[in-house]
Amino acid sequence: MMENRIIIKRLAMTGPERETRELQFVPGLNVIWGASNAGKTFIIKSLDYMFGSGSLLPEIKQREGMEACWLEVDLPNAGPVTLRRSLSGGGVSIFDKPLEQVGNSESARVISATHSATSPSISGLLLEELGISRKQIANNTDGKKSNFTFRHFAHYMFTEETPMMAEWSPIQISAQSGPTFDKNVFKFLLTGVDDSLLVVAKSAKEQRNENVGKIEIVDEMISVALDELGRMFPEDEDLENLDLDSQEERIRETISSWQSTLSLRQTRLDALVSERRSRRDSLADFETRAEQIDLTLSRFELLRSVYDNDLERLHGLAEGAEALLAGARRMCPLCGADPENQRHSHGYEAVELSQKAVSAEMAKISAEKADLARAVRSLSLEREGVYARKQAIAESLVEIDISIATARPNEAQARREYERLDRERQRIRSGLSLKRRIQALQTRRAELAGFKPSRQSKDAVTIGISSTTGHDFAMVVQSVLRAWQFPGEPVVAFDGRTHDILLNGADRRSNGKGVRALMNAAFKIGVFEYCRQRELPHPGIVALDSPLLSYRDPHKSRHGELSDDEVAVKNANLNTYFYEDLVKRAKNGQFIIVENDPPPTDLPKDCRVTTFTGPFADDGRRGFL
Secondary structure (H helix, E strand, O other), X not given: OOOOOOEEEEEEEEEOOEEEEEEEOOOOEEEEEEOOXXXXXXXXXXXXXXXXXXXXXXXXXHHOOOOEEEEEEEXXXXXXXXXXXXXXXXXXXXXXXXXXXXOOOOOOEEEEOOOOOOOOEHHHHHHHHOOOOOOEEEOOOOOOEEEOOHHXXXXXXXXXXXXXXXXXXXXXXXXXXXXXXXXXXXXXXXXXXXXXOOOOXXXXXXXXXXXXXXXXXXXXXXXXXXXXXXXXXXXXXXXXXXXXXXXXXXXXXXXXXXXXXXXXXHHHHHHHHHHHHHHHHHHHHHHHHHHHHHHHHHHXXXXXXXXXXXXXXXHHHHHHHHHHHHHOOOOOOOOOOOHHHOOXXXXXXXXXXXXXXXXXXXXXXXXXXXXXXXXXXXXXXXXXXXXXXXXXXXXXXXXXXXXXXXXXXXXXXXXXXXXXXXXXXXXXXXXXXXXXXXXXXXXXXXXXXXXXXXXXXXXXXXXXXXXXXXXXXXXXXXXXXXXXXXXXXXXXXXXXXXXXXXXXXXXXXXXXXXXXXXXXXHHHHHHHHHHHHOOOOOOOEEEEEOOOHHHOOOOOOOOOOOOHHHHHXXXXXXXXXXXXXXXXXXXXXXXXXXXXXOOOOOOOOOOEEEEEOOOOOOOOOOOOX
16 A cells, blocks of 8 residues: 555635535545536646645636635644635645634644745645655756755646646646756656756856856945945045055054053042942941930930939938938927937937938939939040041042042043044954955956866756656556556557657647547556555545546537547447546545546445536536535
8 A cells, every 4th residue: 555645535615604615535536527617627726726736716706705725634644634725825724623623713833835945835744744855856957956846746636627638748847847847857756866966067158157147246246345345434535545454553552542541540430439438338337326426415314314303302301301300309399308218219210211221322323423424425525526527528528529520521531532442443443354355355356257167078967767767657557548448459658758658659649639638647647556556755646637538528518529539439438447447546546536427337335426416407516616
């Protein structure tokens, strides 16, 4: 079984005011048939669009109101993913859930629909899933190369009706791609070998042209550098003789002198600022000490008043005791007895003791009051010294502030001058660097002007596949046609010139439209089979629009009457064998066949047949949209 398959599961269209229209696919054979104008070709275009086509979908009437196209696929490594792309173009949004579960949620990943080697794109994602990265294809025999993108695979996956019956080779990717590029893409598909290592020696003419281009670039660079130098030194007209080395030396000496001046002035200013900070700290300390002294003196004054009150109270007690004791030495007023003959003491002993205690307390308080007076005198002297020191510091701060006010402008002026000189030095140095670059460019131009091309023969470059590979591929296509019971035991050969197949010795243009369509279908399926047999990367999808054109009704089809070879195909019942063969091949790939007529026989249940009854039918599904 072929590995690294991509499987299409569902294609859908949505719009804000439209019902979702979708088409389901099985991993094997899918047949979509029905009347004209039912949107069958639009399906092939939509699939191609979701795989990164740069062409917008046609503005058919049925798509009015639709705004987004959706594609659910199974990828080899990432597994099931849902892709969404606006019908207006732009990038591709990737969701890890089915369409029904997406709703209005924003995608975690948005990638470009256009291939990019440096940023995420749908092409890069799909190529990575197939194990392909950074492959290059030669555009011509001169070695110019382009990146291989998934769009080159898509050409072999999706074939619309017009190219299906065309006279040109099936390998032609576009009218602009060129035969060399088309053949080399085909070579990569059938061999897995790209042109990354291709190197071609240049002819003398090519070398001269390349050298002229280099000179033009160098001249432009010199002109730009001179313009820049002129803008840097507008005061100098003779830029060629601009002596920037001498200017740099002079300004270096001037800067050195100003650097010393700036250093001295900065040191002086820093010292003054530091001294002011120190003095302010000292002033704060003295102010704190003065506050403490004033608080202590106020408290001492309160204590002194307490001492005075206590002494006054004790003095009164002492006088009272003295008066009481004085009365104790008189005769009794009642009996007239002398003091020595009186029996009652009347508490005079207690008064004497109290008098002694008062005298002792007064002596103690007086001593403490004397100590307090000494302490007050000491603090008062200290207070005078602190206030004197505060005054001195305050006066010195005024002087320092004056000195700083004088020093700061001097320092600022020196700094401005130094910075101006430094900017000038940088301008000169930039000018020197620019002049050296101009000199280097002028030297390089002189070297290029003296260039002489080397004489060497043009190396031969092989374009496309070898005859052996072409023969092997032709045998695969022949086996496909014979499996379809193409009339007359067809013999297929490979045309190395066009990289197309020859059928019974005749080229594609010698056959009718229907036979050309069959040859194209066999070619595309042959590429799929060839890659499968040799385990080469292939998406595993082949979608064909009208490969059985030979079975058209000549009276209804716009392609007219059948040619003789088309009549032979129609009479051979090739369409029956065509579908039988695809049923067998569908085990390893996904086939999508778009036709006007149904398969002639019923297909197995694992195949999917979708019928469109047409835009004017009364029943059934009229079309895709």
